[in-house]
Amino acid sequence: MATVLRASRYIASIGVALGLIACAPGRDTPPADSAQANAAELANAWCAKQPRPVNEAFPPATVSSRWFDVYQVEPGVYALLEARQFQLTISYLIVGDASALLFDTGLGLVPLRPLVEQLTPLPVRVVNSHTHFDHVGGNAEFASVLALETPYTRANQRGFPHAELAGEVAAGSFCGGPPDGADTAAFHTRAWTTARTVADGDTLDLGGRVLEILHVPGHTPDAVALLDRDHGLLWTGDSYYDGPVWLYVPETDLDAYERSIAGLTDLAPALRRLLPAHNLVTADPARLGEMQRAIREVRDGNVKGASESGNRVIFRFDKFSILTSQPLLDGQVGDGTRGGSGLTTWP
Ligand SMILES: [Zn+2]
Numbered sequence: 529m530a531t532v533l534r535a536s537r538y539i540a541s542i543g544v545a546l547g548l549i550a551c552a553p554g555r556d557t558p559p560a561d562s563a564q565a566n567a568a569e570l571a572n573a574w575c576a577k578q579p580r581p582v583n584e585a586f587p588p589a590t591v592s593s594r595w596f597d598v599y600q601v602e603p604g605v606y607a608l609l610e611a612r613q614f615q616l617t618i619s620y621l622i623v624g625d626a627s628a629l630l631f632d633t634g635l636g637l638v639p640l641r642p643l644v645e646q647l648t649p650l651p652v653r654v655v656n657s658h659t660h661f662d663h664v665g666g667n668a669e670f671a672s673v674l675a676l677e678t679p680y681t682r683a684n685q686r687g688f689p690h691a692e693l694a695g696e697v698a699a700g701s702f703c704g705g706p707p708d709g710a711d712t713a714a715f716h717t718r719a720w721t722t723a724r725t726v727a728d729g730d731t732l733d734l735g736g737r738v739l740e741i742l743h744v745p746g747h748t749p750d751a752v753a754l755l756d757r758d759h760g761l762l763w764t765g766d767s768y769y770d771g772p773v774w775l776y777v778p779e780t781d782l783d784a785y786e787r788s789i790a791g792l793t794d795l796a797p798a799l800r801r802l803l804p805a806h807n808l809v810t811a812d813p814a815r816l817g818e819m820q821r822a823i824r825e826v827r828d829g830n831v832k833g834a835s836e837s838g839n840r841v842i843f844r845f846d847k848f849s850i851l852t853s854q855p856l857l858d859g860q861v862g863d864g865t866r867g868g869s870g871l872t873t874w875p
Contacts, residue, residue, distance in 0.1 A: 555616050555771045555806040575703035578611050582808045591646040595638045595707040598647070599809055602761065602801070604737065606647055607809035610634055612703045613696070616807045617662045620763060621647055622756075624734020628652045631754055631763050632805060635696075636665020636717050637710045655726065655741065657765025657805050658748040659684035660870030661693060667720035674732075675722040680749040680779060683867025687719040692869050744792065746785025747775060749864040753792060760800035762792065768819055769804030769848070770811050775823075776840045776853035777872055778862025786823055793817045815847055826850055827857065838873035 579597065586599035589606055597609040604623040610616065619632035621644055628648045633640055633656070644652055654673040656663050659681050667673050668687075675681050690713075695701070697712040706712045726732075728743035740755040747766045754763035766774065767788060775785060799813035825831045826843045833841035833852075841857065843850045855862075855874040862874070 555614075555769065555774075574614060578703055580611075580808060582810065583607075583609060583611075586809060589647060591643060593643050593646075596634075596640075596643055598643070601803060601809050602759065605761070605803070607803070608634065608640070608643065609809065610637075612707070613637065614701050614703075615662050615696070618803075618805050618807075618809055619663070619666075620803060621652075622734065622737065622739065622754075623648045623650065624737040626650065626733075626735030629732060629734060629739060629754075630654045630670070632657050632663040632765075633666030633670070635662055636668075637697075637715065638707045639669060640666035641669040653723075653732070655732075655752060655754065656750075657753070657763065658751040660748060660766070660868070661688045661696075661717050662870065663765070663805065664720065665717050668718035672723045673720055674724050674726045676727065676743065676750045676752065677722075677725040678750045679865040680867055681722075683865065684750075684869075685720055685722070686867070688717045688869045690714055690716040692871060693717070695871070742791070744788035746781055746788045747773075748777075748779050748868070748870075749781070749784075751788070753788075755795065757798070760798060761803060762795060762799050762801075762813070763803045763805075764792070764811075765805045767792065768802060768811065768815060769806045769808065770815070771807045772842065772849040772851045773819070774851050774870070776838070776851055776856065776874070777868055777870055778855075778874055779864045779866075779868040780852075780856060781861065781864065782823070782827060782852070782856050786820070786827075789816060789820045789823065793820045811847075818845065819848065819850075822848075822850060826852070839875070840873065 583599060586601050589598040589600050591598050597611050599607045601607050606621040608619040617634050619634045622629045628650045630652050654670045693715055697715045726741050730741045732739045742753040742755055744751045744753045744767050751765055751767055793816040796813040796816045802811040802813055804811050822845050831843055833843040836842055840853045853874050
C-alpha cells in the first residue's frame with residue numbers, strides 16, 4: 529500500500545509539471561499524498577492489481593486484441609476493458625438480433641473497429657456515456673454516432689489536442705508500456721460528427737433488445753445512462769463505478785448530479801446489475817442509493833474529506849470515493865458550454 533501511495537504522488541508531479549491534472553494511479557485506487565516514487569514503482573503498484581478478480585470471473589470473448597481485455601458480462605453484452613492504462617476505461621458492445629450498440633469508444637490508442645467487427649457482423653451505432661476524452665477516442669472510426677444536442681457535446685466534438693492529453697500517455701500511465709504502434713508522442717483524439725441526435729427517453733431497438741437513453745447530467749452536461757429494462761441492466765458511464773468517482777472538473781454540476789443519481793436510485797429495485805465505465809465491469813445496483821446518500825452527506829458538510837492537489841477534496845466511503853473540488857463544494861458553477869476533456873481542474 530505504501531508503494532501505491534508514493535506512486536500516486538509521482539503521477540501527480542507529472543501532471544503538475546505538464547500543467548495538467550494530478551491523476552490517480554488507476555481509477556480503482558484513490559489518489560493520496562505521499563513522498564517520492566518513480567515511474568517503475570508507479571506502474572508496479574497498480575499493475576500488480578491487474579487483472580481484477582471481479583473482471584476475471586466473467587468468460588473472456590474469443591477474440592484477439594493486443595490491447596483490450598474482452599469479457600462477456602451477459603449474453604450479447606461484451607465489456608471492452610483497457611486494463612493497461614491507468615484510467616481502466618470500459619466500453620461496452622451490446623448485440624441484438626438486428627444491430628449492435630457500442631456504448632463508448634475508449635481511449636483511442638489503438639483502432640477499435642477491427643475488434644468490434646470480430647464480435648459482430650451487424651451494423652453498429654455508437655452512443656457515448658459522455659464526451660470526456662477517455663470515452664470518445666474511437667468515435668471517428670464509426671459512421672453512426674448518436675449524440676445529445678448540447679453545447680458541451682458540440683465543443684468536445686472537435687477532439688482533444690496532444691498538449692491536453694500528454695499526461696495520459698506518460699511512462700507511468702501504462703502497465704507494460706503503451707500498445708504496439710501507438711504514437712504516444714502525438715496522441716490526441718480525433719474530431720467526430722453526430723449522425724443523429726438523441727434525447728432523454730429515446731429508445732434504440734437492436735432487435736430482441738431495447739435500450740433506453742437516460743440523460744443524467746452532473747458528471748458532465750451530456751452524461752448518459754443506458755437502460756435495458758427487460759434484462760435489468762443499467763450502464764452508468766462515469767455517474768457510478770466502484771472506486772474514486774471523479775466529480776471535480778468545472779463542467780461537473782453537483783446539483784444536477786444529485787438529481788440524476790436520485791433518478792437512477794429509483795430504478796435500482798428493478799435492476800440486476802450496473803455496468804460502469806471504469807475499473808470493474810459490474811457493480812451492485814444498491815450502490816446507487818449509497819451514492820445518493822453519500823453525496824448529500826458530503827454537501828451537507830457531515831463528512832470530512834482530505835485535500836488533494838488541484839483544489840480537490842476526496843471523501844472516502846466503503847465501495848467508492850467522491851473526488852470533488854472545493855469550488856464546487858462552495859457552490860461555484862463552471863461554464864459547461866465550452867467543452868472539457870475531463871482533465872482540467874479549478875484554479
Ligand atoms: Zn471516464
